[in-house]
Amino acid sequence: MATNEASLKVIREQLRGRGKDEAQQRMFLHAIHPACLAAQQRGQDTLELHCCKVAVVERIVELIEELPDDSPPCAVFTNSLIAVGNLSTMKPALEPELEIHLMQAALHAVFTLGTEKDTTQVQALHKIMPELPDAMLGNLLTESPETDMLHYILEYVNFWIMSRVSQERARAIKSSTALLRYTLPEFDNPAEFPRMGHHVAQLALFISDPAKDISRQPREGIYRLYQLLLH
Known part of the structure; x- marks a missing residue:
């Protein structure tokens, strides 16, 4: 006390x-x-x-x-x-x-x-x-734990994915992927995520990035998004 x-x-x-x-x-x-x-x-x-x-x-x-x-x-x-x-x-x-x-x-x-x-x-x-x-x-x-909140946070994090500075892109992609690991079993209506395709497309742009620390993160992020949709 x-x-x-x-x-x-x-x-x-x-x-x-x-x-x-x-x-x-x-x-x-x-x-x-x-x-x-x-x-x-x-x-x-x-x-x-x-x-x-x-x-x-x-x-x-x-x-x-x-x-x-x-x-x-x-x-x-x-x-x-x-x-x-x-x-x-x-x-x-x-x-x-x-x-x-x-x-x-x-x-x-x-x-x-x-x-x-x-x-x-x-x-x-x-x-x-x-x-x-x-x-x-x-x-x-x-x-x-709602898909609206997930989208809301991803939208801001993904703003940095389009940065021209490679270290800023790398950190944003890593944070986006890390955030998707927090998706919970009690997530409400995960199938109702109309912007999922937009987030997948943003990550997919960097799968072939020449920087290895950037290219390996989007694969996991896309995998997590599909897991959320299937759940």
Whole structure:
């Protein structure tokens, strides 16, 4: 209980003060998991009695957008994506406008992460970064396991598939394929997916891509789409 109260205090202070200190921001992000865990242990599936989930997510989006453009994402960014995953287990579900804002901020930071700065930090980020947004998207899909939600997320991810930058295309195709692995048995009316052909066509364009890290991903993505249709 003491840990829970301390976590909630840190969250409220960040929401009120919008602290610029990175250490305070990390404390805020680290406090989200124990707050969600404590709520679940009480048999609750919401934080609304203690703080507003929407306000917390809006603050996380602000933190992502406040990151300097000329530096690689830092611990604040990686912990932001982890915190979003924790919050996805809590009700209420996010409104579409906030989800779009969150996806735009997070995926832009990940897909455009450059390789020109060959530092240990950037190399480490390249190893762990792709899994974090994939998990975040999967959590959003698990929160609303519907074909409309799948299409809604794929549409935004697939925007990056048409990028002229090969590393951005590769990351978008990988995220699209990873998202399709989250399709659940309880998916509602999977056969009612009129845009499936569009998504198949987008992935099929890159099956023969000369870059091996790009060409092998679309095959699995198309396989997953057909599995969903057959299910």
